[in-house]
Amino acid sequence: MSGNVDFNLLNFQSYEDYLNSFIKKEEYRYLSSMQPIRKLVKLGYRCTAKVYEEHEFYQLRKQLHDHISPKVLSSVLYGSYFKGTDAALQALVDREEANLLQKLSTIIFLQVRQRSGFDICGYIDYEKSLRDFTLKLPDRTNWRAVFEGRAKLRPKPSDLSFFDWHRSILCYNDTYNYETVRGSNTLMFKHKADHKLIPVTDKPNPHSDNVNRLMIPSEIYGYIILYDHTLR
Known part of the structure; x- marks a missing residue:
């Protein structure tokens, strides 16, 4: 697995939770609906970091889980x-x-x-x-x-x-x-x-x-x- 994979993805249970992490309370007050705010996040207007598409989010999250939870333990504890x-x-x-x-x-x-x-x-x-x-x-x-x-x-x-x-x-x-x-x-x-x-x-x-x-x-x-x- 690449060393630059974002392990922070494991902190989110759903794609909506992931998108919400980029949103500030002030933005919700102005737009009053999460749907248009999430669209802005996906388009990259909210931050300079890469925002994953939904399929990328779940695919990377699964890879991370498989990587950190191997079915067989290392031979040395x-x-x-x-x-x-x-x-x-x-x-x-x-x-x-x-x-x-x-x-x-x-x-x-x-x-x-x-x-x-x-x-x-x-x-x-x-x-x-x-x-x-x-x-x-x-x-x-x-x-x-x-x-x-x-x-x-x-x-x-x-x-x-x-x-x-x-x-x-x-x-x-x-x-x-x-x-x-x-x-x-x-x-x-x-x-x-x-x-x-x-x-x-x-x-x-x-x-x-x-x-x-x-x-x-x-x-x-x-x-x-x-x-x-x-x-x-």
Whole structure:
């Protein structure tokens, strides 16, 4: 597959959603109908980037899904390089294959102290992070180095959610597995395959049955929290 393929296409469930991503609210106020606005987008008046035709969108999206979800796993799992004793990393090793086979979907919560003394924290889509490393995508986590102990796992602004306590930077991102659902006092993630809501809280929630929350002490990270969602 070409290295310049737009992986952002995986964030859209339909061609209409894809076209809508180019549209600003102000344009809808003036024209009051999505149909003429979408036509302008397709004609290229809305942006300088290439806008795919409908058949191109679905064809490329299928190719991307086939590429990132191979039917046969690589013969080497990155967890096979783990030789340490850290319970948190062992838990990730135990979940790697099930995540890559998409039988299980794990969200990692991690809080890391920086040299400045301030923390960064975030929610990581484990399966996506593993795939990004395999595909050598930009801003990837080197999972082999993490399991070998040569690098530390860190939340990034490109993860599902990220917060920098020192600079007060807060980021939310959808992935091809999850859609971020934010409320006034709650944060949840909706899995795009089965549309189940995953609450990331230790408080009772109507959707708590969709996830198993596990806090694991760690020699390296202090602790991590895993949110395991079994795919049906």
